[in-house]
Amino acid sequence: MQEWWRDAIVYQIYPRSFQDDDGDGVGDLKGITRRLPHLADLGADCIWLSPIFMSPQKDMGYDVSDYTAIDPLFGTLEDFDALIEKAHALGLKVIVDQVLSHTSDLHPWFKESRTSRDNPKSNWYVWADPLPDGSPPTNWHSHFGGPAWEFDPQRGQYYLHNFLDSQPDLNFHNPEVVEAILETCKFWLDRGLDGFRLDTVNYYFHDQKLRSNPPAQQAPQVMATDLYGMQQNIYNKTRPENLGFLEKLRALTDQYGEIMMVGEVGEMGHRSIEIMGEYTKGSSRLHMAYSFAMLGPDFSAEHFRNCIEGFQQGAPDGHPYWSFSNHDVPREVTRWLEHAVSEDAMARFACAMLMSFEGTIGIYQGEELGQTETELVYEELTDPPALRFWPAVKGRDGCRTPMVWEKDAPNAGFSTGKPWLPVKPPQAAKAVDAQTPDGILAFFKEVIAFRKASPALTQGKTEFLNLPEPILAFHRKADEQVLTCVFNLSPKPLALKVKGKGSLTGPCNAHLTKTGLTLPGNGFAYIENAGDLKLTRA
Incomplete structure (x- = not known):
């Protein structure tokens, strides 16, 4: 299961x-x-x-x-x-x-860690001495602007923070x-x-x-x-x-x-x-x-x-x-x-x-x-x-x-x-x-x-079709069901030539004939077929 x-x-x-x-x-x-x-x-x-x-x-x-x-x-x-x-x-x-x-820097772990260099949680966060010129230990950046290091005068060291300076990094080592x-x-x-x-x-x-x-x-x-x-x-x-x-x-x-x-x-x-x-x-x-x-x-x-x-x-x-x-x-x-x-x-x-x-x-x-x-x-x-x-x-x-x-x-x-x-x-x-x-x-x-009702979509493997932009198309196959999924990533309509048997299924906004598939702008289609369906640009 x-x-x-x-x-x-x-x-x-x-x-x-x-x-x-x-x-x-x-x-x-x-x-x-x-x-x-x-x-x-x-x-x-x-x-x-x-x-x-x-x-x-x-x-x-x-x-x-x-x-x-x-x-x-x-x-x-x-x-x-x-x-x-x-x-x-x-x-x-x-x-x-x-x-x-x-x-948070308000977490009890950090409050204790910053009090000294030898308390029980002193090594629970990433602390490091300044470089000789007082600058941060590395050149790492914080995602929220500035260096990823904040100097703490209580310990006389920098602590690491990848985000806000109020979000000190834990020391997973x-x-x-x-x-x-x-x-x-x-x-x-x-x-x-x-x-x-x-x-x-x-x-x-x-x-x-x-x-x-x-x-x-x-x-x-x-x-x-x-x-x-x-x-x-x-x-x-x-x-x-x-x-x-x-x-x-x-x-x-x-x-x-x-x-x-x-x-x-x-x-x-x-x-x-x-x-x-x-x-x-x-x-x-x-x-x-x-x-x-x-x-x-x-x-x-x-x-x-x-x-x-x-x-x-x-x-x-x-x-x-x-x-x-x-x-x-x-x-x-x-x-x-x-x-x-x-x-x-x-x-x-x-x-x-x-x-x-x-x-x-x-x-x-x-x-x-x-x-x-x-x-x-x-x-x-x-x-x-x-x-x-x-x-x-x-x-x-x-x-x-x-x-x-x-x-x-x-x-x-x-x-x-x-x-x-x-x-x-x-x-x-x-x-x-x-x-x-x-x-x-x-x-x-x-x-x-x-x-949820489609074995192909919930369990099937994906096999892409080689079609030019702006078409994304692929087969999904499972439990003898084959679905061909086709998407027009453009606001302009376009047409594809069809070879093989297939029928539209599920929610679609496309039109399928024996020889062609017409997709409106941002069009999409799910086509149920026997696995031999081929699509080419018209």
């Missing part, structure tokens, strides 16, 4: 923005629990909760100050238990974001740290959790020799927030020791039955696909990994094919997790709009294409509504990079605005109080109760149901 996660639809919930039931303007666990039927009805198999643990919220929960406590902003441990119980009753699995590479982290994971598994989404999974270990990174091999496009691209980041992340820790974490989760771990690979381009392969190889590491490979502006048949084939070649026994959207990137409808006939056309097209991919599929909240990026002004921002580098950087708030439930209700039904981020009319117009019987939400449900 196939493990539940191999063909699962994983729905990411950003707790601050899903449903606020106590009226403070911030989403909470009770609100999520109340809205779970929406996700079960959609066809989701699992929900992923972004961080809900105790935190000063300087990076929206990705700065944890207590790994075994729920932040009061979201509720209580009892609320968490009730959410798990309701989700399981609806047939939904639950995983949570585990931010293990770093903590210390066995005590590893054991403490594993204990915190065990705490949640004992409460019935079904797995983890591991944040920045390739950042756990650093180079103990503290070697500086060499410059990038080719000139990058440097963002105002992020000088990472100017270096080959070989000493500050993706160290070989990472694999040993993942094996220890897998050994723990394997004690609990059907637990799933999916790791976020913080890397772009082909290297991200290679790391996905390394981290999922065999049966002793991650169950799945995903990268930002499909979360950027690239939108071409070649790009999507390279991502999938790259994973096939780099991890023949691994398992991929693909998504087009999450809480860190602009929403795909907006991101890829220049390639679209319209917003709605792109929402449908992206759904149809994503659901045809081999592996586990991720949806970000609101994606099923065709939601677009929210335009914000500086006074409305909360995201640290945007606050620091505006207007060069808009930040991530635009994809984190509240979920919209009722078009004409205050704040679109998200909260009776002032929301932590605003709900604006273009987003409210896409509310759940404003969706029509033939709208985007209905389309998502239809495509998800079609995927």
Whole structure:
């Protein structure tokens, strides 16, 4: 029997923005629990909760100050238990974001570590002396601007932080740290959790020799927030020791039955696909990994094919997790709009294409509504990079605005109080109760149901057809079912010649005859055939 996660639809919930039931303007666990039927009805198999643990919220929960406590902003441990119980009753699995590479500087571990160089937790974080001229130990960059080192006058040393200076990196070379982290994971598994989404999974270990990174091999496009691209980041992340820790974490989760771990690979381009392969190889590491490979502006048949084939070649026994959207990137409808006939056309097209991919599929909240990026002004921002580098950087708030439930209700039904981020009319117009019987939400449900009913889409291997841009086409084969999936990544209509027998199936917007397939702009087709179907450009 196939493990539940191999063909699962994983729905990411950003707790601050899903449903606020106590009226403070911030989403909470009770609100999520109340809205779970929406996700079960959609066809989701699992929900992923972004961080809900105790935190000063300087990076929206990705700065944890207590790994075994729920932040009061979201509720209580009892609320968490009730959410798990309701989700399981609806047939939904639950995983949570585990931010293990770093903590908040308010975590008791760091508070003790910084007091001296010889206290019991003095080696729990990455500390290093200044260079003779007082500068940082290495040239490593922080993702949120400036060096990845902060000088602490109490110890007279620098500590490492890959993100905010209030997010010190744990020292995973210390066995005590590893054991403490594993204990915190065990705490949640004992409460019935079904797995983890591991944040920045390739950042756990650093180079103990503290070697500086060499410059990038080719000139990058440097963002105002992020000088990472100017270096080959070989000493500050993706160290070989990472694999040993993942094996220890897998050994723990394997004690609990059907637990799933999916790791976020913080890397772009082909290297991200290679790391996905390394981290999922065999049966002793991650169950799945995903990268930002499909979360950027690239939108071409070649790009999507390279991502999938790259994973096939780099991890023949691994398992991929693909998504087009999450809480860190602009929403795909907006991101890829220049390639679209319209917003709605792109929402449908992206759904149809994503659901045809081999592996586990991720949806970000609101994606099923065709939601677009929210335009914000500086006074409305909360995201640290945007606050620091505006207007060069808009930040991530635009994809984190509240979920919209009722078009004409205050704040679109998200909260009776002032929301932590605003709900604006273009987003409210896409509310759940404003969706029509033939709208985007209905389309998502239809495509998800079609995927679940298709052995080829849930289990089949992928074999690409060699067609020119802007056509992406491939066969998926399983249990004697062969589906040919065809996608027009252009807003212009085009035609293909057809040789062999086949018939349209599932949700399509194309026209098929004995000799030709006509695709409108952003057109897509699923063709059931005997395996001998051939397509060429007309």
